[in-house]
Every structure is written in C-alpha cells, then in structure tokens.
Amino acid sequence: MRRLILVLAVFAIAAASCSSSVPTDGVEPPAQVTNSEMQELLTTSTEPIVLNVWASWCTPCRSEAPLLGKAAREFSDEVRFIGLDVRDSQDGAVSFIAEFFDDAPIEHFADPGGAIPVELGGTRGVPLTFFFRSGGELSYLHIGIIDERTLALQVDELREG
Amino acid sequence: MEFTLLWAALIAAVFAYAVLRWEADRGNQGCCSGNLWEVAITSAVAGIFIGRIVMMLVDGVNPLGHPMDVLLVRSGVSTAGASLGAAAVFAWLSRREPIAMADGISAAAVAGLAGWQAGCVVRGTCLGTASGLPWAFAQDGSTVTRHPVGAYAAILLAFAALALVWFKARRSPAAGVAASLAIVAAAGVRLVTEPLQLSLSGGPTWFYWSALAAGSAGTLWFGLIRRRRTADR
Numbered sequence: 001m002r003r004l005i006l007v008l009a010v011f012a013i014a015a016a017s018c019s020s021s022v023p024t025d026g027v028e029p030p031a032q033v034t035n036s037e038m039q040e041l042l043t044t045s046t047e048p049i050v051l052n053v054w055a056s057w058c059t060p061c062r063s064e065a066p067l068l069g070k071a072a073r074e075f076s077d078e079v080r081f082i083g084l085d086v087r088d089s090q091d092g093a094v095s096f097i098a099e100f101f102d103d104a105p106i107e108h109f110a111d112p113g114g115a116i117p118v119e120l121g122g123t124r125g126v127p128l129t130f131f132f133r134s135g136g137e138l139s140y141l142h143i144g145i146i147d148e149r150t151l152a153l154q155v156d157e158l159r160e161g
Numbered sequence: 162m163e164f165t166l167l168w169a170a171l172i173a174a175v176f177a178y179a180v181l182r183w184e185a186d187r188g189n190q191g192c193c194s195g196n197l198w199e200v201a202i203t204s205a206v207a208g209i210f211i212g213r214i215v216m217m218l219v220d221g222v223n224p225l226g227h228p229m230d231v232l233l234v235r236s237g238v239s240t241a242g243a244s245l246g247a248a249a250v251f252a253w254l255s256r257r258e259p260i261a262m263a264d265g266i267s268a269a270a271v272a273g274l275a276g277w278q279a280g281c282v283v284r285g286t287c288l289g290t291a292s293g294l295p296w297a298f299a300q301d302g303s304t305v306t307r308h309p310v311g312a313y314a315a316i317l318l319a320f321a322a323l324a325l326v327w328f329k330a331r332r333s334p335a336a337g338v339a340a341s342l343a344i345v346a347a348a349g350v351r352l353v354t355e356p357l358q359l360s361l362s363g364g365p366t367w368f369y370w371s372a373l374a375a376g377s378a379g380t381l382w383f384g385l386i387r388r389r390r391t392a393d394r
Contacts, residue, residue, distance in 0.1 A: 063233040066220035070361045139302070145235045147166075149286035152359035153300075160291055160305045 024098040029090045030083070030108035035119045038084070038109070042120075043136035047080045048158035052106075053117045053128040054083055056092030060145045061127045065100035068129075071151055076105040078159050083107070086114040086126060129154075133161055166235055169280025176276030177201060180269040180322060187330060192265040193258050200254045201266050205273070208247025209234055215242025241368040260383075263340035268325035271343050274350075275318035281311030289357040310357040314350055321346035335387065341379030348372035 033041075042049060052068050054061035072081040083106050085093045090110075097108055111117075114124060122128045122141060131140040131154045139161065140154045181198055213231050216239040217224045224231055255262035281287040288300060289310030297306040325346070329339050351369045358364060 059227075059229055060233060060236075062222075062227065063230045063236040066222065067237060067361065074361055145233060147235045147284075147286070148237055148361055149281075149284075149359065152361050153286065153288055156291075156359050157300070157303055157305060161303065 022095065022099045024094045027094050027098045027102065029094050030085050030097070030110040033084075033109040033111060033116070035116050038111075038116050038120075039136070041082075042132050045080060045132075045136065046134055047078070048134050048139075048161075049080045049082055049130075049132040050155065050158070051082045051084060051120075051130040051132065053086055053122065053126050053130075054096070055086050055088045055126050056096035057088065058126045062096070062100070064127055064145045065096075067146065067148055067151055068106070069101055069104035071155060072101075072104040072106045075155055075159070079155055081106040082109065084116060085110045086117065087112065131155070131158055133158060165280075165284045168283040169277060172280045172283070173205075173273045173276035174202065176279075176322075177269040177273030180272040180326065181266075184265075184268065184326060184329070192261045193255070197262060197265050197269070200251060200262060201269060201273075203254060204247045204251040207250040208243040209238055211246025211250075212238035212240065212243025215239035215246075239365075241365050244368070244372070260337045260340065264329070264334075264336060264338075267339040267343035268322050268329065271318055271325060271346050272322035274347055275315050275322055278311050278315035278318060281315070287311035289354075289359055292357075308357045310354050313357070314354045317350045317353070318346065321350065335383050337383030337387070338380055341376050341383055344372055344376030345380060346376075348376060 042051075050068075050071070052064075054065065056062075068081070068083075075081075081104070083097075083101065085096070085108060088110065093108070093110060101108070117126075117128050117130075118124055120130060121138060122130065123143060125143070127145060129142040129146050129151070130138060131142075133139050139157055142150060142154070178198060181201070210231060213234050214224045216237040217227075217230060219239060220237070222230060230236075251263070251266075252259055285300075287309045288298075288307040290308055291297075291305050292308045293306065294308070297308055299306045321343075325339060325343060328334060328342070334342075348369045351364075352366065352373060355364045355366055355369065
C-alpha cells in the first residue's frame with residue numbers, strides 16, 4: 001500500500017510539474033468567420049474539404065488533434081483541411097494551434113458563438129468532423145472523437161468520389 | 162458519447178471467454194493453477210492503456226501533462242505498444258508457470274482478436290480499400306465498393322482459434338507450441354489483411370513481421386529442439 005501511495009505521489013508531482021505551455025511565437029489567431037462566409041467557402045471549393053470543429057478547452061479535441069494533423073500532412077494535396085474553433089478564447093486557440101497544428105497544412109477559423117456547426121447540420125457539442133465533397137455536398141458527419149480507421153475511410157471516400 | 166468501442170471490446174471478451182469455457186468443459190484446460198480469465202482480461206486492459214500511452218508519446222503529447230487523455234483510447238492505441246505491454250503484464254502475472262498459462266490462453270486470445278475484428282460491424286470500420294469483387298460493398302450514400310477487410314480478419318482469426326482448440330485437444334503439442342502458433346496466426350492474419358486496410362500511417366508491418374518471426378522461432382524451438390532435448394534426458 002505504501003509503495004502504491006508513493007508511486008501515485010510521484011506521478012502527481014510529475015504531472016503537476018509538466019506544464020503544457022508551448023511557444024506560440026508566429027502563430028496567428030484563427031480569423032473570425034460568419035456562417036455565410038463558411039457556406040460560400042464550402043460551396044465554391046474545387047477540392048473536397050475535411051472540416052474539424054474544435055475548442056482548446058475540449059479534452060477529446062486535444063486527443064484527436066494529432067490524428068487530424070497527420071491526415072492533413074498526408075493528404076493536403078488532394079483534400080483541404082479546415083479547423084473551426086468554437087466558443088473559445090484567442091489565447092487558448094493560439095496555444096492549441098501551436099501545440100498540435102503548427103506544421104500541419106490546416107486553415108483555422110473562429111466561430112465565437114458556435115452557431116456554424118449547427119447550421120451545417122451538426123450539433124453544439126465538440127469535436128465534430130464534417131466531410132464535404134467538392135461543391136459543398138456533405139459526405140459524412142462524425143460526432144465525437146474520430147478514430148484513425150474512420151478518418152482514413154472518409155478521407156478515401158472524398159478522394160475516390 | 163460513443164460506446165461502439167466498448168461494444169467491440171465486449172464482443173472480443175465474449176469470444177475469448179467462450180473459448181476458455183469451451184476448452185475447460187472439454188477437459189483441455191486443466192493446465193494451470195492461475196485463473197486464466199483474470200490474467201487474460203487484466204493483461205488486455207493493461208495492454209490497451211500502455212498502447213495508448215505509447216501512442217501519445219509518438220504523437221508528441223506528454224501523458225504526465227495530460228493524464229486524462231490516456232482514457233481516450235479512441236484517438237489511437239499503438240499496436241506494438243499494446244501487444245508488448247499486454248505480453249509483459251501477462252508474463253508478470255503468470256510468472257510461476259508462464260509457458261503452461263500462455264498455452265492455456267492461446268486459442269482464447271486468438272478468438273478474442275477475432276471478436277475484436279468482428280466488432281468492426283458496430284464500430285463502422287469494416288471497410289478497407291476500394292474493390293470491384295462481388296462481395297465488396299459500399300457505405301451508406303457512397304458508390305465506392307470496398308473490401309470488408311474487418312470481416313476477412315475476423316473469419317481468418319476465428320478459423321485459427323478453432324484450429325488451435327482442435328490442435329491442443331487432439332495432438333497434445335509440446336509446451337510452448339500452442340502459444341507460439343497463436344502468435345504466428347495473429348501476426349500472419351494482420352500481415353495478410355494490412356494491405357487492404359485504410360490507415361494514415363500504413364500500419365506497423367515491421368512489428369507483424371517481427372511477431373511472425375518470433376512465433377515461428379518459438380514453434381521450432383518448443384516443438385523440435387526442446388522436445389528432443391527433454392527426450393534425450
């Protein structure tokens with residue numbers, strides 16, 4: 001029992017000492033976007049789009065972010081990746097982008113009110129991942145954390161379709 | 162919140178438990194004093210969390226800085242990390258009679274993997290690369306037909322599990338052979354199905370090849386060399 005308490009105490013101290021602050025130099029905050037601007041972006045795009053809705057306060061978003069970064073780096077020549085930060089602070093958004101998407105080819109936008117995902121057919125909860133064919137037709141909507149197999153399948157659907 | 166991953170895990174557990182019970186009922190499981198089911202389930206759960214931590218480290222996320230992320234296994238589990246972690250925990254829990262317990266659990270472990278793969282039906286992840294074969298099918302709203310690669314893996318692993326049950330019951334293999342063959346089956350099925358899987362990183366084929374080599378070497382060692390040495394004594 002003593003050994004267990006010691007291990008937990010060491011883990012807690014280590015966790016507390018590991019701050020998650022990352023350098024944010026040169027990272028731009030996401031540009032604010034309206035619903036009509038987002039709709040226009042989707043319908044006029046000649047490439048299919050993966051639209052991931054995230055927020056820096058959302059633990060599941062943090063958890064799936066590395067996968068989205070990996071997908072963007074792998075398929076950005078065929079598919080456009082867009083991040084939509086909802087109901088978030090600017091500082092939080094910048095830290096999140098710096099931590100997970102710094103070198104990933106993802107365009108980020110901000111929707112402080114969080115209304116756009118609902119207008120697109122989603123929910124108010126995050127994370128959400130929309131898959132749009134070129135021209136803005138919705139191919140698939142994933143609610144919640146996305147896993148690698150689902151992400152790879154839906155991206156392949158966009159590429160094949 | 163989605164529970165499809167838990168359903169897939171439950172299917173895997175049911176498959177493994179069914180095979181353990183079946184073997185016990187046929188008198189083919191009286192190998193070890195330890196409780197095989199407890200050891201199996203503890204090793205599997207520990208393996209999943211170790212695999213998740215490894216995946217976080219690979220992705221550059223500090224598990225100590227974000228300890229709650231460890232629970233979000235849907236975001237990715239390292240296959241190599243999970244397998245090696247589960248094997249290490251299993252080795253520790255079965256340290257008094259490791260080979261007998263590994264043999265005892267071999268068919269159930271392969272059946273559990275078959276159940277996990279069959280769980281792709283509830284997870285919606287059965288489909289792989291595009292295919293024009295007659296049994297290929299498309300997801301809702303799509304015209305692109307694909308290999309049901311999850312079903313291929315589940316069927317192959319189920320056959321392997323049944324073959325192992327039969328082999329253990331009828332052939333009385335030398336100690337260690339059944340466990341080695343289980344590793345060969347699991348790695349072989351992954352190697353065969355991996356080219357049809359869709360993934361972002363291509364899958365750890367190096368690990369499957371290593372496991373196949375280790376399993377084959379184990380089969381040879383336990384089946385031929387060690388048996389001959391024991392007979393010589």
